[in-house]
Amino acid sequence: MNSEKETFQQKSNIPKSLFYRFSQFVGFLLGARFFVALLLTLALYVSTFFLFNQDENFRKFVFDFKVHGIIFCTVLTILAGGIINQFYDFEKDHIVKPFRTRLQSFIKQKYFLYVYLVLSVFSLGVAWMISHRVFLFFIIYQFFMWFYSHKLSRMLIINNITFVSLTLYPFFGMMVYYETFSKKVLLMAVFLFLILLCIDIVKDTLTKSVDKAFGYITIPNYFKSKNTKIIIVSLLIITMAVSMKLILRTGISGFMAYYFTAGLFVFILCVYLLLKHTTKSNFITLNILRIWVFMGIIAMLLNGLEGKL
Template identity: 90%
Template structure:
């Protein structure tokens, strides 16, 4: 009888231990923004091969270990940036994202910092082996990742511009690496910058009361709701203008032409939703814009495959 009770308790302890370890693992993935890093890595590979890489064959690209090294350093830096960002935003996330914070609580904050240092050092070590210029590139990237989390995320306008710029920084690096400078690439970069800026400001509208409580000065909690809405709608109108310029003046074709044409209707829909002046409309707008960025990555992939075949 006692042995049966002991076996029963052992099974419960094993289940608790498994749940604890699993929660630690999931908490780490969320703390490091692993899924965001995975999406950015996919986008970086797609844009590098199909947009920036104009001359290399697929075989040469696969065996270009310098490019893979740069992208790997980028992934480590993004993961490290996610960790340091959640370290500084822990109190705010406790209110805004209670479920994620609960999972992260299974791991002590000092272990997150150890992993942050590990990822940063490994990234810089690999960058040094590639070239001194790449090393400097990632030193700058990591510094601004930390500085954004430590200081800039609380400063009006700079928080949004810095966040979007850091998101696009690796793509700019690959563009410089391949020397791919053209009107089309420039307009696509402006388009992506604008849509990501809209996403970040709309996201701030959903957390403006919490941001105000924790001294994050954002556009929605500094300006009135009406003015914030005007700013977002103005950015969307400029994005529409850039889309039309891409369609009419750059000779863009294939799936990307369909993507930018479809974007005109998507942005008009977002403007209509924002005019409703409700939290639900802002939430729907945020997810539509995020989804449209993902659609853009897929469209670039399909367009590139069509052109390479």
Template identity: 60%
Template sequence: MNKSLFYRISQFFGFLLGAKVFVTALLAFALYVSAFFLFNRDESFRNFVFDYKVHGLIFSSLFSILAGGIINQFYDKEKDTLTKPFRSRIQNFLKQKYFLYAYLFLNLLSLGIASLLSFRIFIFLLVYQFLMWFYSHKLSKILFLNNITFVALTLYPFFGILVYYRTFSVEIVFSALFLFFTLLILDILKDTLTKNADKVFGYSTIPNIFGTKVAVTNVIFLIIVNILVSMKIIIHNGLDNIWSYYFAAGLFVFIFCIYLLLRNFKNSKFLTLNLLRLWLFVGICAMLLNGIFH
């Protein structure tokens, strides 16, 4: 392969990884599925397809998420050289200034779309962009706030869709709690895996301040809370749809995760982290299938 072509391809993949494009693609799928099958209770599929405001809100949110991924990797660059060496090497094919240009462009594009939709959406996304920058710059190194803020910012676009449709129900509240606790579990588990790098670069995390055992104990407690939330959803809905079966199957997944963490063998935390990530993706698919067939 031509060296110049290899360099260009490496730059392209470096940008994709730096902007967390693959994570954003998954979030786009989740936003569209939740928008139509969870929050939208009155609109037909045809009206949903031609509702330019909801598409504008989702796309402007996605551009802000991409920008947030870029600014986050900019501040975490040194730490990522230890925790994600392969990704860091690929990202090094592209100078940091180009990431910053992309960050500004994506934020301006997001705000430009939002300004065409409504002033409230513009302010909603402006606040989101500020919080993403502030999290990357300051909050990511502050104990407890780093985990809570990360989860809140992940859920922020979903909150925007919820407010847009003005749909509130017991099912949505408990589904939101389930997602909140699952994301919090994932973030704490991630901190146990990056404990040494976090310590070197001054990130105050639960594993660094209180120890890995305390962090794992907190994770197990949150898993038990999620089991209770899942049981509440099952009792409320009954076992008469795919969405309920997802939460019922999740009880076994969570119990298996507790087993992995209590055994504490090599890679148990890594396996638990990836199992729960996979289970979140299964949840998005379950929501989609539930909406299609129910």
């Protein structure tokens, strides 16, 4: 490993100190899944202001420091969760994500653990200052983040459900905070849960052999490929049914109506790709679904801006 680092450094003519500092910085960002946390932060702000927050104007929302504090704690917890997850999955990631693990190798694992502890404690400290209920909320969140990485990620079906639930946990917290309970919000939560579940299972099909070798019992390496496809296609069909329910029964309009309508064709395309039974089609499906989740955030933002203006 050291010879590889030196060779790369010599070829690129980068000063040693700068090379290592940059490699450590990038390795840390990838290890902590900083860009995932950034996307979730955007999604939290957009959903909080345009979906859960029905009464406050923009000025009041900007100065609602309690909400910003909760989102800040969420970001720190997500970063800490990414670090502890890569710590437990390091050997598996060495095969599945060699480039990322090579960059992470510039930082010793013990330093990742130190940062994990600092982020976790700081997040809980801020949560305690907000309220005891918020502190309890993040204690539960952090515990299951750790428990998922330590144990639940290796358990059949529970791994997928827990991963998706932890992704949606902050949004559930905001929904409770604003007491926004409606048929539309519930159906949108079900829609997002289903599409994230599909993404996680499709992702597992791409790492099937490695997961099996390292003792991760996933749907693709427990069931046959045909049964796995049936499960994913069934979930996509249910997601399409939820989309139709949102369009026809909740009075949803604007960009979100276009989003859910276009989503029907996107999911049909994904079903077609999945039925081809190739690794390439699975990879394309995975990225289409990921992009569609991002497009949902943009659609909600545009829809909200249209309604506020």
